[in-house]
Amino acid sequence: MHPPQPPAEHDDLDPKDWPATRAQAHRMLDDILDYVEHVRDRPVWQSIPDAVKAAIREPCPRGPTELAEVHDAFLRLVLPYGTGNVHPGFMGWVHGGGSVAGMLGEMLAAGLNANLGGREHMPIEVERQILRWLGPVFGMPEGAGGLFVTGSSMANFMAILVARTGALGPEVRQRGLDGAPLTAYAGTSVHGCVRRGMEMSGLGSDALRVIPVDRDGRMDLDALRAAIARDRAAGLRPFLVVGTAGTVDTGAIDDLEGIAAIAAAERLWFHVDGAFGALAMFAPSLAPRLAGIRRADSLALDFHKWGQVPYDAGYLMVRDGALQQRTFAAPAVYLRREVRGLAAGSPWPCDFGPDLSRGFRALKTWFTLKVYGTDRLGAVIEHTCALAQYLKARVEASPELELMAPVSLNIVCFRLRGPDPDALNRRVVEDLHEAGLSAPSTTILDGRLAIRAAIVNHRTQARDIDSLVDAVLLRRPLEG
Ligand SMILES: *Cc1c(COP(=O)(O)O)cnc(C)c1O
Secondary structure: OOOOOOOOOOOOOOOOOHHHHHHHHHHHHHHHHHHHHOHHHOOOOOOOOHHHHHHHOOOOOOOOOOHHHHHHHHHHHHHHHOOOOOOOOEEOOOOOOOOHHHHHHHHHHHHHOOOOOOOOOHHHHHHHHHHHHHOHHHOOOOOOEEEEEOOHHHHHHHHHHHHHHHHHOOOHHHHOOOOOOEEEEEEOOOOHHHHHHHHHOOOOHHHEEEEOEOOOOOEOHHHHHHHHHHHHHOOOEEEEEEEEEOOOOOOOEOOHHHHHHHHHHHOOEEEEEEOOOHHHHHOOOOHHHHOOHHHOOEEEEEOOOOOOOOOOOEEEEEOOHHHHHHHHOOOOHHHOOOOOOOOOOOOOHHHHOOOOOOOOHHHHHHHHHHHHHHHHHHHHHHHHHHHHHHHHHHHHOOOOEEEOOOOOOOEEEEEEOOOOHHHHHHHHHHHHHHHOOOEEEEEEEOOEEEEEEEOOOOOOOHHHHHHHHHHHHHOOOOOO
16 A cells, blocks of 8 residues: 655746736736826727737647736737727727726736625625615615626526516426417617527517607607507417617617506516616716616616726616526536535525626626716716717708717717718718727618717717817818
8 A cells, every 4th residue: 555645746827926926917007007098199999900910810829928928919919909999089889988996896806706606705795785786776676686797688688588487487497488479579779689689588589579669769659559469469478578778779768667557557577778878877867768767677787888897797687586586596406505604695696697607797896886986977977968969069060961860868870961971971980990080880770871979988078079070071072
């Protein structure tokens, strides 16, 4: 009998030279703070040179590289060619600007390396605290579910699954749909991820009835009632209506109060896609426009848009937290819960969604909410809407420009007049991107291409609106 031989002491991955690593870490922090402080001096966006793309395509390293050298590669290859949404001139899609407090929170979260799937530790209490803070803002009672997810695409998908459990019972998890003829309803301007959620849930996107919207982009409630009645008459089973608080195209807000009333009368699940608009509840002048959001059975929202939390930080709230748990909880033997020790604290976040291992998205959100406070975040949201009104006024004051949609929140759709306006305006937007001046996006409204400026970033000022308008006007077609 030989005594067991322990393996030799091995090199772990921690630094050998802590002081040198610490100095390098401080340089990295300084560099990224410099980037944020001086972002206005940079182009919003620049096209990526082929040499830069080629440089990143190297074989997977078998051996080590100095941290300083990797950071240098980041500074050369990655940092100058970001999306641009930290920049105040970025107005494309609906991208948040991020925040320094959120960034630092994210760094601390990475150091702590918490897994928020479950167990008994304070990081989960931080996540629960976000629900204690914001649940009441959205009319959610004690016992509601609240969970960080990647984004509202995931939150909307999960809400469809919870609503499906509500309609068919938890047996649907074993039996599948079994031919249940469920139908759902949303306005034509609903985000594409809701259609995808219908596909992924097995309900099929054909079961999503797309209801016409009025001139302000709000779901036509008579058409909604008629569609529900038609489906019932055909023996189908209406189960879900999705209202949108801030459509991605134009920022329209559905009549959430009206939809809530119909949902209550028809006994449908009322879900609100509040991906970017829901946090307007922080702004006293805007909150009344979201009336009805507090009646939602479930709500999707993104802290990474108007909330200025760095990506990603989506969130799902469900009024009936127990139903959410019945939709997802998977008691596995190795996940056994105890009442004491590290395996206590049940139910765990992993019981309320599909993810088992989960990062600490809550920390950057907690930092952002604490450092700035909801009043200040609300003021930022109000300011972006005031900038949208200013942009609208500038468009209306310029005979060369045409307003393409009503401006209800922070999104302005407009374009240059001229021959072949679709091609013209597409070219103008591409030019602006490549010139690094301003980054609006485009959208198609009633078959017509529009320049779309979504003002989300807390750094955007009136002068950024002026540079956008001036840059567009510079590209107007010559007379004659
Ligand atoms: C952004 C957005 C989504 C998708 O959210 P992600 O966080 O990008 O997944 C859904 N609906 C609306 C209205 C949005 O603005």
